Amino acid sequence: MKRLINAAPSRVSAMALGILPFVLLLIIYSMGSDARLEVNPNDKLLPSFAQMGDAIQRMAFEPSKRTGEYLFWQDTLSSLTRLGMGMLIAASLGLVIGLSTGALPLARAGFSPLVTVISLVPPLALLPILFIVFGLGEVSKVALIAIGITPAIAREIQRRTEEIPSEQIVKAQTLGANTAQIFSRVLLPQLLPRLIDSVRLTMGSGWLFLISAEAIASTDGLGYRIFLVRRYMSMDVILPYVFWITLLAFLLDLLLRLANKRLFPWYQ
Amino acid sequence: MIAIDNVNKTYGDNVVLERVSASVQEGEFVTLVGASGCGKSTFLKMLLGTEVPSSGSLLLDGEPIPNEPDSSRGIVFQQYSVFPHMTVLANVLAARGFLQPGITGRLWGKKRAQALGDAKALLLEVGLEHALNKYPHELSGGMRQRLAIAQALLDQPRILLLDEPFGALDPGIRADMHKLVLRLWKQHRLTVFMVTHDLQEAFHLGTRLWVFDKIRHDPDAPQAWGATITYDLSVTEVGVDEYQKMQEDLGQPIPPFSLVS
Known part of the structure; x- marks a missing residue:
């Protein structure tokens, strides 16, 4: 044994x-x-599985009596759009900030303390401010995700940039590269797969911010729906929705992982 | 070509190098040896431009050596010298691209075709013609160093700096690399500075050997005195006495005298 x-x-x-x-x-x-x-x-x-099946049948495959929409798909589309836009903005901003603070000592001196402080602000505490400034529409929800995720991605990318051996930067210079070429040919291509990794890691928080924002002020979306039907204790809707959100999260993660493997064969 | 006059390097109270003076002619192969922390790598970094002397002058053709790396001095480090996200061919091509002005340094049309030809010829010379489309992580340590050398040589730097380039390689592969380096040095008429731990290697490759060591010691303050070049010898003209004395000083076995001369 x-x-x-x-x-x-x-x-x-x-x-x-x-x-x-x-x-x-x-x-x-x-x-x-x-x-x-x-x-x-x-x-x-x-609820029994049959009851949940009925609920999904009603939500996904029969038009709503009030609006004529297929609520389940409408909710999914709205939520994914918000999440996607928020994550896209966060990834772009995080890449730009992290790359410059990681590679340029001048940018690090100027921005690093600010990014550190912003990353300590609990994003949900900013939600009322966002609602006041941007109104209750789409912008404030996307902004919450972007503001919540950007500092995390920026700090991660800064760390990853600093991890790239300085020998490579020196070598590029001995080959005649200027700063822009070092950014575009040496640093950026090596950071893209790491960016995808950090999007995967922060996606969980992204869902958290999305569902919170939808729960508080929205007219559709997966988070809005489960908080709405909570009033009627409709567990037959809530449970399939939670399962669906989990499945979507899993699929998004899988997609990003495969993209990384496919696009960057040198990255392990 | 290179004039080193009374160069000192200190970090705060820590004196690393003091009163280093020498001059080097075009085409010499200088090997730098010495104990760990004796400042030989610091000296190489000064030639590279990532460190500057605290005092004294380091002149290249009468001008101070620029205080950042540029294309007149190529380098091969012990590791991390190649770009992991580029194939072998792209790694070498990048060397030509980086000479272009502009943001991306990508090559197009005629220039690209020309560079492609040069790169392939050079890769054939270092024996990597079968690995053009491989990524560095798919190569062995020796092949990676061959790639690093090819990349450094594509645009004909006048000076090639080698920072323990073969320190991580197996002895057999090391011998192959020695042949390669000697061949390329003659062929491309390079001036080479090579830092190594291995005296045997230093004797075998160099035309000139510098030993970095401290002349003065203060047991209470080991950092108070820096190292300098204690032996500066033409490898082809070492006398028996000098040779034996060196062996004692360094406490390291070196090849039998007959092999050296």
């Missing part, structure tokens, strides 16, 4: 072990749901 620390599962058993907790969770849930529904068929806390 090997020591526990040396015992490794085979491929198949590793997969089985990975799936097991999900199966157990499903079983426990459906047992709980059955038990509660047996006592009270109108119980809303633990």
Whole structure:
């Protein structure tokens, strides 16, 4: 018998072990749901899978009686647009700031303290200010995500820039490169995959800011919907929505990971 | 070509180099040896332009050496000398591109074709013709250093600086690299400065050998005195006595006298 620390599962058993907790969770849930529904068929806390299926059928495949929209898809589109725009702005700003503070001693002296201080402000505390300045529309939600994520990406990119061996910068100079060429040919191409990595890492916070902003002031979106139906205790809508948000987050992460692998074969 | 006159380098109270003087002619192959922390790498950095002397003068053709690196002095470091995100061919091409003015230094049309030809010829010379489209992480340590050398040589710098370039390589590969460096040095009429830990290598490659060491020691304040060039010898003309004395001073085995001369 090997020591526990040396015992490794085979491929198949590793997969089985990975799936097991999900199966157990499903079983426990459906047992709980059955038990509660047996006592009270109108119980809303633990809806059955059939009830959730009905809810999704209603939300996703039947036009809303009030607006004629397919709410589920409308919510998904609005949320993804906000998240995408926010993350895109944050990534661009973060790259520019991080690259210049990481590579130019003058920019570091000028901006680094500011970025550090801004990154310490809790973004949600700024949300009221954003609502006052930009109104309750799309801009304030996108701005919240951008403001919340930019400092994190900027600091990460600054660190990654500083990690690029100075030998490379010196070498480029001995080959005659000017500052702009060092940026465009040596630093930027090496930072792009690291930027994608840091977008992947900050995406979780991005969802957090998105759902918070939607919960507080919005007329559609995944976050808006689950907070709206909370009033009617519609767990049959909330649970599939949470599952859908999780799936979207997983797919976005997978997409970025594959893009990194595909676009930057030299990056490990 | 290079005149070094009474150069000192201090960091605060720490004296690294003191009263270093020498002059070097075009085409010499100078090897720099000495214990760790004796300032030989600092001296190389002064030639490179990333460090400046605290006092004294370091002249290249009568002008002070520029205080930042430029294309007159090529360098190969022990590692990280090549760009990991470019293929072998792109690494060498970049050397030509960086000579262009502009933001990206990319080459187009005729210039690109010309550079492509030169780059391929040089890569053939260093034995990398089969690896043109590989990335540096797919190469062995020796191949990476070959690439770094090719990249440094594409635009014919007058001076080539080597900072322990073979320190991380296996002995067998090292011998191949020695042949390569000697061949390129003659072919391209370079002036070479090479820092190394390995006396044998220094004797084998150099036409001139500098030993950096401290002349004066203060046991209570080891930083108070700096190192200087204690031996400056033409490798082809070393006498037996001098040779044995050096061996004692350095406490390091060096090749038998017969091999040197």
